[in-house]
Amino acid sequence: MKPAAICFFDLDGTLLTSDSVVSESSVGALRELRAKNIMPIIATGRTLCEIEHVLEATGMTSVIAMNGQYVLYDGEKVYTNPIDVEEIKALHQGTQSQNVEMAFYTEAKIRGTAQNEVMEKHYRYLGEESPDVDAELYLKEPIYMLLLLLEKGDDYFPERFSYFQFVRNTPFSNDVVPKGGSKAQGIAKLLEVMGFEDVPTYAFGDGMNDLEMFGAVDHAIAMENAVPALKEKAEFVTADNNSDGIEKGLRLCGLL
Template sequence: MSDSEVAQSSVMALEALRAKNIMPIIATGRTLCEIEHVLAATGMTSVIAMNGQYVMYDGQAVYTNPIDVEEIRTLHQGAKSQGVEMAFYTEAKIRGTAQNEVMEKHYRYLGEAPPEVDGALYLKEPVYMLLLLLEKGDDYFPDRFPYFQFVRNTPFSNDVVPTGGSKARGIAKLLEVMDFGDVPTYAFGDGMNDLEMFEVVDHAIAMENAVPALKEKAEFITTDNNSDGIEKGLQLCGLL
């Protein structure tokens, strides 16, 4: 299966977890509208979305961290000065500041259509995550915008969330809000935006195709998604 599809072995493994009263949760850099097919295929109702900025448990939002409007405005102006377009992420939609070649490349890379254009979305709705669409020039941004953290997550983009924001923070907030402090936690990951998450969970499982830095932090390394990696990883850590 491709990265955007769910292996049948994963669907069956998640059903087996639920039968054991274990709650599976998706932790992702994407927003809800991008993973609707995954939620439908797996029956999952809990998500740590947009790198920890929006947390939903059993279908209900339990933690949200919208980005300050003035901070978005300032970054937008700085990006424009560098010829860089952006994308704004709410829990339900994605909008770009303009269409260009890098925007198209990025969403093609994800297997998605480029978003509609609405450069003023952040003035009208809460925005939880931003993307900078760029293939180079990353160094311009961190020192000028210290209230954001920038993570190169594809060849065509940086994920942008408030400083301190991460999947790890989303996990911590979920455990705090739901009073799950004594519940053991497990995480699968493959990318740079999974590094902090691996540091806070009890058991970290890296996919075979994970970046080397993530594999170094993993307790277990499983096969990739095309080779039943979720099922095998759950077996490795004793959950199946």
């Protein structure tokens, strides 16, 4: 059945509180949305194995994962965009020259090229354990997203690897996807494949990797804790992620 509307939710700083959990008010709001035939969809830089607790807590079954590289609708895979192996190999060589470690993302696992302090800081920041090491995972399985683990030196990579898009997503990392890859691209593919181009779309976000997503939906809602550039693109600004911002934002834009 075609939904009456679709609402996309970023996770960190948006649907998740600072304790990396979904608030009771948000769980209730998502339940209300589904009762009104409005489909809530997670739109995140994370992969599926990182968000199992969110799916369980919310009952959500649709995900734009890894910044648009892997898309599920109602539990079914509708779009994937694996990264070219030779391009990963070249970037891996570049990171080694700069003493920067990487993480490889499939839909089911994360593996690092090596353990180091920045890797530990990043995953601690997300409330996760550092991944196991397998520097050759990209030679064995499709990789949909990469992470560069670095606190500075961002400019080195875009200048040399123009076929990738680099977005700083935490103080300790850059998300890496193919050029043009984004949550917006994943949303566009979902709407196209499912025949939902005429369905009204909404999105909630807080970070720089939500900018393209805000441009891809009909109505954009920024959290109070969002970066200024995102607030400028928003139709509404709701309360922060620790103050029932999701429920309040859904009421602001008329979905509840």
